Amino acid sequence: MADTNYDVIIIGSGPGGYVTAIRAAQLGFKTAIVEREHLGGICLNWGCIPTKALLRSAEIMDHANHAKGFGLTLDGTMKADVKDVVARSRGVSARLNGGVGFLMKKNKIDVIWGEAKLKKPGEIVVGKPSKPAVEPQHPVPKGVKGEGTYTAKHIIVATGARPRALPGIEPDGKLIWTYFEAMKPSKMPKSLVVMGSGAIGIEFASFYRSMGVDVTVVELMPNVMPVEDEEISKFARKALEKRGLKIITEAKVTKVDKAADSITAHVETKDGKTSQIKADHLISAVGVQGNIENLGLEGLGVKTDRGCIVIDGYGKTNVPGLYAIGDVAGPPMLAHKAEHEGVICIEKIAGVDGVHPMDHRKIPGCTYCNPQVASVGLTEAKAKADGREIRVGRYQFNANGKAIALGEDNGMIKVIFDKKTGELLGAHMCGAEVTELIQGFVVAMNLETTEEELMHTIFPHPTLSEMMKESVLDAYGRVLNA
The missing domain is CATH 3.50.50.60 (FAD/NAD(P)-binding domain)
Incomplete structure (x- = not known):
C-alpha cells in the first residue's frame, strides 16, 4: 500500500508552492506537492516567464527597427513570424517546467497529480481535475502519485490566482x-x-x-x-x-x-x-482573483476576505495546521512575494530562529514594458500621507554615459528619504534595465541603509547603476554629473 502520510503537503506547484516544498525538504520534512495542471503554475507556464520571452522578441524588434541609429544597415524588412515568436515563448516555458520536475526528484518530494480538496484538518482527498489544463502541452509527469486520500500535519494552500472577469465583458477566448x-x-x-x-x-x-x-x-x-x-x-x-x-x-x-x-x-x-x-x-x-473555490474551505470554516484566504504574518489561517501563501493569500500578487512568503511559512513551522513576518514595503514591483518600470517602498504621495518629512532625489538617464552609449537615454530614477533620519523610504525607476537595477535599493532598504552609506558606496563606471548613486546625491544637493 502506497504511503499517504506526510509532514507537509502543499497544494499548488507555482513559484510559491514548489519553492516552499524544496525548503520543507531541506528542513527534513517528508513533503508532497499536489498539482492539477502543470508544474511551475501560472507564472512559469502562462505568466512571468513566457511573457518575458515574448517581450524579448519585441525588444529585438525595436532594436532592429532603430538599427540605423547605431550605424547598422539591415537588408530587407524586419518581420515578426508570430508562429515562431510564440513557439520560442512556449519552448522557454516547457524547458523550465521540466526543471521543476527535476527539482522535485532531486529533493525527494512526492508529486501527487490531481485536484485536492480539504475534508478535515490534516486530510485532503485528491481526485481528477474538474478544470482542464489551459493547454495540455505538458503530459502528466512520470512517477507521480494519483487519486486518493492523503494526510499531513501541515497543509499549505498555494493555489494561485486567475484573471478577473467583468460582468458583461467576460473573455470568450476568441474576440x-x-x-x-x-x-x-x-x-x-x-x-x-x-x-x-x-x-x-x-x-x-x-x-x-x-x-x-x-x-x-x-x-x-x-x-x-x-x-x-x-x-x-x-x-x-x-x-x-x-x-x-x-x-x-x-x-x-x-x-x-x-x-x-x-x-x-x-x-x-x-x-x-x-x-x-x-x-x-x-x-x-x-486584475486577478484568488483560486479559493472547490478547495473545501467553507466546510472547514476557513476565513476569507475579498476572494483571498486570510492569514497572519506567517501564513497561518484560522484553522490549526492549515496555511496559505502567494496569490491566494492576497496582494501583492507577485511570484517573488509568494516564494518568500512560503519560506517564511515553512521556517516558522520548523522553528527556525530569526524568522519574522514579511515587510510588504520591501517587496519590489516590476513591469517589463518598454521602457521598463520598477519600484520598491513608499511613493512620494504615500510618504507625505504618512506624515513624513522627506527629501526627494531624481536623476535622468540622458545625463548617464552608459545610457547614451546604449541608445537608451530616456528614463529617470527617483528616491525618497526621511528628512530626519536619512532612512530610504522608496525608490522608483523608469527606463532601460531598471527591473535589474531595483534590487540594489531593495538590498539597501533591507539593511536599513541611510543616505550616508549609499553616498559612500562606489558604483562601477560606466554603468546604469551609477544613476542610483546620483539620485541619492541629488536628494541632498550633492549631485555630481547633472
Whole structure:
C-alpha cells in the first residue's frame, strides 16, 4: 500500500508552492506537492516567464527597427513570424517546467497529480481535475502519485490566482482575450483594445505595439500603472505614447459588441462622454482573483476576505495546521512575494530562529514594458500621507554615459528619504534595465541603509547603476554629473 502520510503537503506547484516544498525538504520534512495542471503554475507556464520571452522578441524588434541609429544597415524588412515568436515563448516555458520536475526528484518530494480538496484538518482527498489544463502541452509527469486520500500535519494552500472577469465583458477566448490567449495568438492582430493598465495590461500593450499593432489602453484610474509613483507613471505614459500607444485614462469600457472577427468597445470617460473603438480583439487585464473555490474551505470554516484566504504574518489561517501563501493569500500578487512568503511559512513551522513576518514595503514591483518600470517602498504621495518629512532625489538617464552609449537615454530614477533620519523610504525607476537595477535599493532598504552609506558606496563606471548613486546625491544637493 502506497504511503499517504506526510509532514507537509502543499497544494499548488507555482513559484510559491514548489519553492516552499524544496525548503520543507531541506528542513527534513517528508513533503508532497499536489498539482492539477502543470508544474511551475501560472507564472512559469502562462505568466512571468513566457511573457518575458515574448517581450524579448519585441525588444529585438525595436532594436532592429532603430538599427540605423547605431550605424547598422539591415537588408530587407524586419518581420515578426508570430508562429515562431510564440513557439520560442512556449519552448522557454516547457524547458523550465521540466526543471521543476527535476527539482522535485532531486529533493525527494512526492508529486501527487490531481485536484485536492480539504475534508478535515490534516486530510485532503485528491481526485481528477474538474478544470482542464489551459493547454495540455505538458503530459502528466512520470512517477507521480494519483487519486486518493492523503494526510499531513501541515497543509499549505498555494493555489494561485486567475484573471478577473467583468460582468458583461467576460473573455470568450476568441474576440475577448485574457493573458492566456494574448500569449499565443494564431496570427498577429492589426488592432487591439487593452482594458486595464496594470503590469499585465501594459506589458501586452507594449509587446503588441512593438509588433506593429495599433493598441489603445483604457484605464479607470487617472494614471497608467496606478500603483506606481505618480511622477514615474506620467513619465512612463509619455514614453509609451511616444512609441505610438494610445492611452485613455479615467475611462471605462462599459460594453463590448462582437462581430464575426472584430469587437467594438464602448468607452465612457469621467465626464460622461462616450466613444466607440473598433479593434480585432480586446484584452481583459483588470486584475486577478484568488483560486479559493472547490478547495473545501467553507466546510472547514476557513476565513476569507475579498476572494483571498486570510492569514497572519506567517501564513497561518484560522484553522490549526492549515496555511496559505502567494496569490491566494492576497496582494501583492507577485511570484517573488509568494516564494518568500512560503519560506517564511515553512521556517516558522520548523522553528527556525530569526524568522519574522514579511515587510510588504520591501517587496519590489516590476513591469517589463518598454521602457521598463520598477519600484520598491513608499511613493512620494504615500510618504507625505504618512506624515513624513522627506527629501526627494531624481536623476535622468540622458545625463548617464552608459545610457547614451546604449541608445537608451530616456528614463529617470527617483528616491525618497526621511528628512530626519536619512532612512530610504522608496525608490522608483523608469527606463532601460531598471527591473535589474531595483534590487540594489531593495538590498539597501533591507539593511536599513541611510543616505550616508549609499553616498559612500562606489558604483562601477560606466554603468546604469551609477544613476542610483546620483539620485541619492541629488536628494541632498550633492549631485555630481547633472
